[in-house]
Amino acid sequence: MTGENAKPLLLTNVKPMAFGETAQTGTIDILVGGDGKIAAIGQSVAAPADAVRVDGKGAWISPGWVDLHVHIWHGGTDISIRPSECGAERGVTTLVDAGSAGEANFHGFREYIIEPSKERIKAFLNLGSIGLVACNRVAELRDIRDIDLDRIIECYAENSEHIVGLKVRASHVITGSWGVTPVKLGKKIAKILKIPMMVHVGEPPALYDEVLEILGPGDVVTHCFNGKAGSSIMEDEDLFNLAERCASEGVRLDIGHGGASFSFKVAEAAIARGLLPHSISTDLHGHSMNFPVWDLATTMSKLMSVGMPFNKVVNAVTHAPAEVIKLDMQNRLSVGARADFTIFDVIDSDLEATDSNGDVSQLKQLFEPRYAVIGAQATVASRYIPRARKLVRHSHGYSYR
Numbered sequence: 452m453t454g455e456n457a458k459p460l461l462l463t464n465v466k467p468m469a470f471g472e473t474a475q476t477g478t479i480d481i482l483v484g485g486d487g488k489i490a491a492i493g494q495s496v497a498a499p500a501d502a503v504r505v506d507g508k509g510a511w512i513s514p515g516w517v518d519l520h521v522h523i524w525h526g527g528t529d530i531s532i533r534p535s536e537c538g539a540e541r542g543v544t545t546l547v548d549a550g551s552a553g554e555a556n557f558h559g560f561r562e563y564i565i566e567p568s569k570e571r572i573k574a575f576l577n578l579g580s581i582g583l584v585a586c587n588r589v590a591e592l593r594d595i596r597d598i599d600l601d602r603i604i605e606c607y608a609e610n611s612e613h614i615v616g617l618k619v620r621a622s623h624v625i626t627g628s629w630g631v632t633p634v635k636l637g638k639k640i641a642k643i644l645k646i647p648m649m650v651h652v653g654e655p656p657a658l659y660d661e662v663l664e665i666l667g668p669g670d671v672v673t674h675c676f677n678g679k680a681g682s683s684i685m686e687d688e689d690l691f692n693l694a695e696r697c698a699s700e701g702v703r704l705d706i707g708h709g710g711a712s713f714s715f716k717v718a719e720a721a722i723a724r725g726l727l728p729h730s731i732s733t734d735l736h737g738h739s740m741n742f743p744v745w746d747l748a749t750t751m752s753k754l755m756s757v758g759m760p761f762n763k764v765v766n767a768v769t770h771a772p773a774e775v776i777k778l779d780m781q782n783r784l785s786v787g788a789r790a791d792f793t794i795f796d797v798i799d800s801d802l803e804a805t806d807s808n809g810d811v812s813q814l815k816q817l818f819e820p821r822y823a824v825i826g827a828q829a830t831v832a833s834r835y836i837p838r839a840r841k842l843v844r845h846s847h848g849y850s851y852r
């Protein structure tokens with residue numbers, strides 16, 4: 452779809468941001484050749500007669516948005532959505548799957564999801580062999596029999612272009628009373644492979660505190676601003692100070708909103724004290740998309756509503772996650788570079804949005820994606836419109852889906 456036979460693409464009237472200091476200011480035109488590379492940039496660019504034209508109408512254009520935490524091993528796990536549900540049509544050009552696949556089923560994820568998708572897809576490999584096959588029903592890290600060091604190393608060797616790190620879900624729903632040991636094992640393998648580790652913090656054990664002590668520069672703690680008892684950085688001053696110190700030393704705090712892991716109150720208090728997340732991600736999956744996450748643009752708007760500045764929000768879905776996955780962000784707006792952009796507006800709004808704790812915040816400003824540009828292909832993008840919430844009965848009660 453982005454191959455040699457594509458027509459050239461002319462983007463007009465777009466306003467660049469987050470391309471670095473040398474980038475142009477004011478609105479410009481960008482011509483993308485049929486090969487997917489930028490052919491010309493300027494105030495008024497002439498295009499070949501057969502070019503597809505997209506009028507940006509003065510919208511922002513930034514490097515393509517990166518969602519560092521999604522679940523898109525659709526069909527291979529019971530929790531994942533399709534890449535198309537959270538990718539280009541939502542303004543996102545790079546999706547990072549956070550441990551849906553383990554070494555036992557990564558080959559299917561590569562063949563059926565990574566290779567056919569138009570979005571760039573990278574993955575954190577689950578430390579547990581089975582990944583999230585039956586998420587939170589058949590736990591992937593019950594004891595040491597669920598981890599196969601040799602096969603993980605082998606799987607990485609075969610898929611190093613796709614795998615950007617290891618994922619460990621360290622909360623008692625998964626690890627029972629195994630505590631922090633799987634995080635230590637994960638760190639050992641990550642060191643051997645020289646890749647970062649992403650750890651999910653949630654219901655202890657393991658404690659968020661213990662996880663931070665194990666992580667090092669380049670590692671990621673996801674669900675950083677969760678509001679769970681025993682795992683919130685705002686209920687324990689020592690934990691807040693530890694998180695602040697680790698962040699200053701290079702541990703990346705990632706939002707990972709999800710169904711249960713983002714609190715407006717925690718985020719607002721942390722940001723007011725100067726502790727910002729490194730990256731903003733959604734943790735989109737089948738049980739979080741319809742309520743309360745929706746998409747990356749809404750999650751970005753939520754962070755802006757609790758005090759994170761506009762340019763830092765955009766950085767947190769472009770340069771910051773790109774650093775984690777080692778995606779080159781140099782000279783993204785220059786002739787010869789491959790086109791990878793998100794075109795978006797920020798509009799006034801009175802939309803009410805809910806966090807994972809049921810708290811509501813009014814989003815006075817809303818990120819509205821207009822197009823995702825991947826090579827010479829521009830995909831019309833918009834925020835997700837949630838379906839009506841449905842009360843669903845399951846084995847341990849009711850929940851909204």
Ligand SMILES: [Zn+2]
Binds near residue numbers: 520521522709
């Ligand atoms: Zn997740």
